[in-house]
Amino acid sequence: MSSHPTTALPLDGIRVIDLTVVWAGTFGATLLADLGAEVIKVENVHVWQPMTRGGQARPSAEMVKAGAGWAAGYPNAEPGPRPWNYSPTFVQQFRNKHSMTVDLISDEGREVFANLVSKSDALVENNASGTLEKLGIGPDFLRQAREDIVVLRMPAYGSDGPYRFARALGVHLESVMGHTLLRGYPDLDPSHISPIFSGDYVAGAHAAFAIMSALRHRRRTGEGQFIELAQAECAGGMLAQAFMDYSLNDVVQQRIGNRSVNGHAPYSLYPARSDGDGSDGGDRWISISVIDDEQWLGLRAAMGDPEWARDPELRREAGRLERHDELDTRIGEWTSTQDDYELMQLLQAHGVPAAPVLDSSRIYDDPHVQHRRLNEAQDLFDDIGTFRYNTPFLRFSETPLSIRKPAVALGEDNEYVYRDVLGYSEAEIDGFRERGHIGMDYDPEIP
Amino acid sequence: MPDQTGPLDGVTVLDITEHIAGPYCTKLFADFGADVIKVEPPGGDPSRSVGPWYQHVSGPERSGTFFYFNTNKRSLVLDLERAEAGPVMDRLIRRADIIVESQPPGRLDALGFGWEQVKSRRGDLPMVSITPFGHDSPYRDYRVSDLVLYGFAGEMYSIGVQDREPVKMYGTASLVECGSAAATAAMGALTSAELQGLAQHVDFSMADAQFNGVDRRHAATMGWEYAGRKSLRAPGPAAGMLSGVYPCADGYVEFSGAAIRIPRLDDMLGSPEWLQDEKWWRPGAGLNPELVEEFNAHFLPWSLQRTKREVWSEAREARVLCGPLFSVDELFEDTHFSDRGFWATATHEELGDVQIPGRPFMMPASPWSLRRPPPKLGEHTNEILSESGFAASEIEALRAAGALGE
Numbered sequence: 082m083s084s085h086p087t088t089a090l091p092l093d094g095i096r097v098i099d100l101t102v103v104w105a106g107t108f109g110a111t112l113l114a115d116l117g118a119e120v121i122k123v124e125n126v127h128v129w130q131p132m133t134r135g136g137q138a139r140p141s142a143e144m145v146k147a148g149a150g151w152a153a154g155y156p157n158a159e160p161g162p163r164p165w166n167y168s169p170t171f172v173q174q175f176r177n178k179h180s181m182t183v184d185l186i187s188d189e190g191r192e193v194f195a196n197l198v199s200k201s202d203a204l205v206e207n208n209a210s211g212t213l214e215k216l217g218i219g220p221d222f223l224r225q226a227r228e229d230i231v232v233l234r235m236p237a238y239g240s241d242g243p244y245r246f247a248r249a250l251g252v253h254l255e256s257v258m259g260h261t262l263l264r265g266y267p268d269l270d271p272s273h274i275s276p277i278f279s280g281d282y283v284a285g286a287h288a289a290f291a292i293m294s295a296l297r298h299r300r301r302t303g304e305g306q307f308i309e310l311a312q313a314e315c316a317g318g319m320l321a322q323a324f325m326d327y328s329l330n331d332v333v334q335q336r337i338g339n340r341s342v343n344g345h346a347p348y349s350l351y352p353a354r355s356d357g358d359g360s361d362g363g364d365r366w367i368s369i370s371v372i373d374d375e376q377w378l379g380l381r382a383a384m385g386d387p388e389w390a391r392d393p394e395l396r397r398e399a400g401r402l403e404r405h406d407e408l409d410t411r412i413g414e415w416t417s418t419q420d421d422y423e424l425m426q427l428l429q430a431h432g433v434p435a436a437p438v439l440d441s442s443r444i445y446d447d448p449h450v451q452h453r454r455l456n457e458a459q460d461l462f463d464d465i466g467t468f469r470y471n472t473p474f475l476r477f478s479e480t481p482l483s484i485r486k487p488a489v490a491l492g493e494d495n496e497y498v499y500r501d502v503l504g505y506s507e508a509e510i511d512g513f514r515e516r517g518h519i520g521m522d523y524d525p526e527i528p
Numbered sequence: 529m530p531d532q533t534g535p536l537d538g539v540t541v542l543d544i545t546e547h548i549a550g551p552y553c554t555k556l557f558a559d560f561g562a563d564v565i566k567v568e569p570p571g572g573d574p575s576r577s578v579g580p581w582y583q584h585v586s587g588p589e590r591s592g593t594f595f596y597f598n599t600n601k602r603s604l605v606l607d608l609e610r611a612e613a614g615p616v617m618d619r620l621i622r623r624a625d626i627i628v629e630s631q632p633p634g635r636l637d638a639l640g641f642g643w644e645q646v647k648s649r650r651g652d653l654p655m656v657s658i659t660p661f662g663h664d665s666p667y668r669d670y671r672v673s674d675l676v677l678y679g680f681a682g683e684m685y686s687i688g689v690q691d692r693e694p695v696k697m698y699g700t701a702s703l704v705e706c707g708s709a710a711a712t713a714a715m716g717a718l719t720s721a722e723l724q725g726l727a728q729h730v731d732f733s734m735a736d737a738q739f740n741g742v743d744r745r746h747a748a749t750m751g752w753e754y755a756g757r758k759s760l761r762a763p764g765p766a767a768g769m770l771s772g773v774y775p776c777a778d779g780y781v782e783f784s785g786a787a788i789r790i791p792r793l794d795d796m797l798g799s800p801e802w803l804q805d806e807k808w809w810r811p812g813a814g815l816n817p818e819l820v821e822e823f824n825a826h827f828l829p830w831s832l833q834r835t836k837r838e839v840w841s842e843a844r845e846a847r848v849l850c851g852p853l854f855s856v857d858e859l860f861e862d863t864h865f866s867d868r869g870f871w872a873t874a875t876h877e878e879l880g881d882v883q884i885p886g887r888p889f890m891m892p893a894s895p896w897s898l899r900r901p902p903p904k905l906g907e908h909t910n911e912i913l914s915e916s917g918f919a920a921s922e923i924e925a926l927r928a929a930g931a932l933g934e
Contacts, residue, residue, distance in 0.1 A: 089723075089724050089726075090720075091716040091717070091719045091720035091723070091724070091728075092716070092719065093723075093724070104742045104743075105742075107742075108741070108742040112709075112712050116712075116716045116719075131788065136785075136788065137811075141811075141812070143812065144812060144815070145755075147815050148815075149751070149757075149759055149760070150748060150751025150752055150755060150757035150758055150759040151686075151744055151747035151748040151750070151751045151759045152747070152751070153751070153755075153757075154750065154751025154752065154754050154755035154756075154757040155754055155755060156754040156755065157754070157755065158754075158755040158756070158757070167754070169747050169750035169751040169754050169755070170747045170750075171747075172750060173740075173746040173747065173749070173750055174742065174746070209847075233889075238864065239864075239868050241868065242864040242865075242867055242868050243864050244844070244864050246844060246847075247840070247843075247844045247850075247851075248843075248844070248847050248848065248849045248850070249849060249851060250784055250849060252782060252784060252851070253782055253784070253849060253850060253851030254851060255851075256773075256781075256782045256851035256852060256853045256854070257851045257852060257854050257859070258854070258859060259854050259855060259856045259858075259859050260697070260698055260701070261773065261780075261782060261851075261853045262780075262853045262854070262855055263698040263699070263856075264695060264696065264697050264698045265688070265695050266688065266692060266695060269689075269692075270765075270775075270780075271773045271780050271853060272765035272766045272772060272773040272774065272775070272780070273688065273689050273692075273764075273765050274687070274688065274695070274773060275686060275687045275688060275761065275762055276744075276772075276782075276784065277683070277687060277697060277743060277744065278742065278743045278744055279697055279701055279702075279705055279743050281742050281743060282705045282708070282709075282741050282742045282743045283704065283705055283708045283888075285742055286705070286708035286709045286711065286712050287556075287708055287711075287888050287889055288889075289712045289715075290556060290708070290711045290712050290715050291889050291891065293712075293715040293716065293719055294534075294535035294536060294560055294715060294891070294894070295535060295891060295893075295894070296719075297535050297536070297718075297719070297722070298535040298891075298893060298894040300722075302893075304893050305893075306891060306892055306893035306894070307892065308889055308890065308891050308892075309889060309890040310888070310889035310890075311868070311870075311889070311890075313865075314865070314868075314870050314885070314886075314887070314888060314889075315888040315889060317870075317885030317886075317888065318552055318596075318704045318707075318708070318885070318888065319697070319698065319699070319700075319701035319704045319705070320698060320699065320701075320856070320885075321592075321593065321596040321597065321699070321700075321704070321885070322579075322580055322592060322593055322596075322699045322700070323698065323699065323856050324596070324856060324860075324884070324885055325580055325592025325593065325595060325596050325884070326579075326580035326592060326856075327856045327857060327860060328592070328860075328882055328883045328884065329580060329581075329582045329583070329592050329595075329879070329882065330580060330581075330582070330583065330584060331857075332580065333855055333856050333857050334856065338695055338696075339675055339693070339695060339696050341673070341675075342698070342699040342700065343578040343579060343593075344578075344579070345673075348673065348675060349675075350675075350679065350693045350694065352693075358690070358691075359689075359690030359691060359692075359760065359761055360690050360760070360763070361758075361760075362758035362760050366679070366685075366693060366694060368673075368675050368676045368679040368680070369676075370672075370673035370675050370676050372673060425670075429667075429669075429670045429671065432671065433671070434670075434671040434672050434673045434676045435676060436670070436672070436676045436677075436679060436680035437679075437680060438679040438680065438684055438685050438694055439679075439680055439681070439685060440685040440686070440748075440758055440759070440760075441683075441685070441686075441745070441748035441749050441751065441752040441758060441759050442752045442756075442758050444739065444749055444752075445749075445752075445753070448666045448667075449661055449665045449666055449667050449735060450739060452664070452665055452666055453662060453664075453665060453733065453736055455736060455739050455740055456749075468750075468753050468754060469753050470750075471739075471740040471746055471749070472740065473740075474709075474733070474736040474737055474739070474740035474741070475709075475712070475713045475716065475730060475732065476662065476730060476731040476732070476733070476736075477716070477717070477720070477728045477729075477730055478643075478728050478729040478730070478731070479720070479726045479727070479728045479729075480720070480726065480728070528811065
C-alpha cells in the first residue's frame with residue numbers, strides 16, 4: 082500500500098531530447114517537461130529553424146508593428162535584443178525545459194550529440210521528413226548511441242507514401258483530413274476561414290502519451306522503439322462523426338457553422354452588448370447550447386418565458402431544429418442588449434450551457450483563470466520586463482506541477498548540460514565554445 | 529490475437545466517463561492494450577443517443593459517435609444511484625489500476641465513490657476527474673458543450689471574418705483535444721503510481737486545457753500580455769501573399785506565408801518572368817497590400833488551371849507549405865492513407881464490418897490493435913461481475929434489485 086514519502090514528479094529521472102519545431106512536437110515536450118521529465122532542447126546558433134523561436138530571428142521593428150498579436154506581439158511592441166527568447170508564438174511552450182546549443186552539422190557536434198543520446202531515455206522530433214537522416218543522426222546513429230532509446234517522430238503524413246515529403250503545418254494537414262471544408266460559414270466560401278492548429282494540439286498530447294507508454298513498455302521488456310506519429314492520422318478523432326457518417330451511410334457532411342453536429346437546438350453564438358466591433362475587438366458574443374428539452378425549459382425561464390417560446394412545437398428538439406433560424410433571431414434580440422458575463426451567470430443558473438466568447442485581452446481578468454492560477458508573472462532575460470506566462474494546466478494532487486524553470490533562452494543551460502550531463506571538463510567546454518558549438522546568440526548574419 | 533501486446537497491457541481502467549472527452553481518453557488506453565471497464569448508467573452513455581446513425585435509424589447500438597469513441601472497451605451497466613451498486617464498485621475499485629471519470633463535480637462524492645473515499649479504500653489507486661472547469665473553480669457547476677467550451681477558453685474569437693460571428697471547429701473537436709490531454713494526464717498519473725507508488729488525483733479542467741494548451745490561444749494570450757495587441761478575425765477572405773484558402777480548378781487549396789520563402793514559391797510557379805522583379809524578393813513584400821493584390825492577379829490564373837491534387841503536387845515538389853481541402857469521401861478514397869494502413873475495420877454484430885480511423889500513431893514493438901468492437905450496452909456485465917468474484921446467484925440478486933439496469 083501507500084505511501085512512499087516522495088515529492089518526485091511523475092517523470093522524475095527521465096531525460097528527453099527535444100528536437101521539436103513549431104507547435105505539435107513542442108507541445109508534447111512541454112507536457113513531458115511539466116510532468117517532471119528533464120527535457121533538453123538541442124539547438125544550433127548557426128541554423129535558424131523557421132517557426133520555432135519566431136518567424137525570423139531578428140524581425141524588424143516594422144514587422145513587429147504590422148503583424149497580428151499572436152504572431153508579432155513582442156514585449157512592449159519592440160523586437161528587443163534577443164527576439165528569439167520572446168516570440169509570442171512560441172515562448173509559452175518553453176517552460177520547464179533546458180536548452181543547449183551544438184552544431185550538428187559538424188562531426189564533433191554529432192559526437193557531443195551521441196553522448197547526450199547515450200544518457201537520455203527518449204527523443205522527440207517533428208522536423209520535415211528526412212531531416213535527421215540528412216544530419217547523419219538517423220535511426221542507426223541513435224540506436225548505436227543507445228540501444229533502448231525511445232524515439233518519437235512526427236512526420237505530417239507519415240514516413241512512406243506519396244505525401245511523405247510534403248511540407249505542412251497543422252492547418253494544412255487538417256485541410257487534407259477534411260477539417261477545413263467542415264468548419265466555417267455555411268453561406269460563404271471556404272476562403273473566409275482562419276487557420277487553426279488543433280492538429281498540433283492532439284499530436285502534441287498524443288506524443289506525450291506515446292512516449293510515456295513506450296517507457297512503460299521498456300520498463301517491462303527492456304526494449305526501446307521508434308514510434309511514428311503521422312500528424313494527419315492523429316487528427317482523425319476530431320473528425321470522428323464525419324468519418325463515421327461516411328463510413329456508415331456514405332453521407333458527406335457539409336459545413337454547419339456553429340450548430341450542433343448532433344442536431345441539438347438552439348446551439349449557436351448570439352450577440353451580446355458590445356462597445357465595439359470585429360475590427361477593434363470590441364464585439365461581444367454569448368454561446369448558448371441547449372442539448373435537451375429540460376435545458377430548453379431553462380432557457381425559456383431565463384428569458385422570462387416570452388410568448389413566442391411557449392409554442393408547443395418548440396418543446397421537442399425536432400421542432401426547435403426545424404425552426405433554428407427563427408430561434409436564433411429571437412434569442413439574439415434578447416441577448417443583444419445584455420452583458421455577456423451576466424448572461425452566462427443567468428443561463429448557467431438555469432442549467433443552460435452558455436459562456437462569453439473571450440478574446441485574448443479578457444483572459445487574465447476572468448475569475449476562473451485567476452482562481453486556477455493559469456498564469457504566473459515572471460522576469461525572463463535582458464531586462465525586458467515582468468509578464469505573465471501560462472502555468473502547467475494538469476492538476477496533480479500529490480505533486481503539484483509548476484513552473485520549475487521559466488521559458489528557456491537559447492543556450493541557457495549549456496554549462497549544466499556540457500558539464501553535469503555530458504561530463505566534459507572546463508577545458509573541453511572552452512574548446513566547444515571556441516569552435517562555435519556553445520552560444521546564446523544566433524549568427525549575426527541570420528536575418 | 530496478435531503476438532505483441534500494446535504498451536498498456538495488464539492495466540485495468542475503471543472508466544466512468546461519458547460523451548466525448550473522457551471516452552476518447554479511455555479509448556486510447558483501450559486501443560493500446562488496457563482492459564477498460566466502462567461503467568454505463570441504465571440507458572447507456574449519452575453518446576449512444578446521438579448520431580450519426582447507422583442507416584439513419586436510431587438505437588443504442590447504432591450510433592457512429594459511440595462506435596468510434598468506445599472501441600476495445602467492455603461495458604458493464606450499473607446504476608450508481610442504488611445502494612446495491614456499493615459492493616460492486618468496491619470490487620471494481622479493488623481490481624483497478626486507475627479510475628477515469630467525468631461525472632459532474634460532487635456527484636461521485638455524494639454516492640460514496642469520490643476521490644477521498646477511493647483514497648481511504650486504497651492508497652495506491654490514481655484517479656483522473658475530467659470536468660468542464662475543475663473541482664474548485666467558481667464555475668465548477670457550469671455546463672459546457674464543445675461550442676461553449678471552445679468559445680470561452682479556446683481561440684474561437686479570432687476565427688472567421690470581422691463582420692461576422694466567430695466560428696468554431698468541426699463537430700466536437702475541442703472535446704477531443706481535451707480528451708487527448710486527459711490521456712496524457714492519466715498516463716502521468718499511472719506512471720506516478722508505478723514508479724513512485726503515489727496515488728494522485730488529477731483534477732482535469734477542460735477549460736484549463738483550452739486556455740493553456742496550444743492551438744494559437746497561448747500565442748494570442750501572449751501577444752496581448754506582451755504588446756497589448758488583440759488577435760482579431762481577418763477583415764476578409766485570404767489576403768496575404770499566399771496565406772489562406774485559394775480557389776483552384778476543382779476546389780480549394782490552403783497556403784501559409786509562402787512569401788517567406790520566395791525561391792520555393794518561384795520554383796513552384798515555374799519561375800515566371802513577372803516574379804523575377806526584385807520587389808517580390810525583398811523581406812516584408814507579403815505585408816504590402818498593393819503587392820499582394822498584384823501577386824494574386826498572377827497567381828489565381830495559375831491555380832485555376834490546376835486541380836487541388838496538381839497544385840499540391842507542385843507545392844510538394846517545391847517544398848512550399850500547402851494542403852488541398854479534401855472532402856471526407858476524397859479522403860476515404862485517397863490511396864496514401866489506405867496504403868499506409870490508416871483505416872481499420874471493426875466487425876460488429878449488428879452493424880457488420882465498419883471502417884474507422886485506425887491508429888493515431890504506430891508503435892512497432894507494442895502496437896495499437898483492434899481487439900474488439902465497441903461493446904453493446906451491458907454486454908460484459910455478467911462477465912465482469914463474475915471475474916470480480918460475484919457468484920451467479922449474487923449477480924441475479926443484483927439484477928433483480930434493478931442495480932444492473934434491466
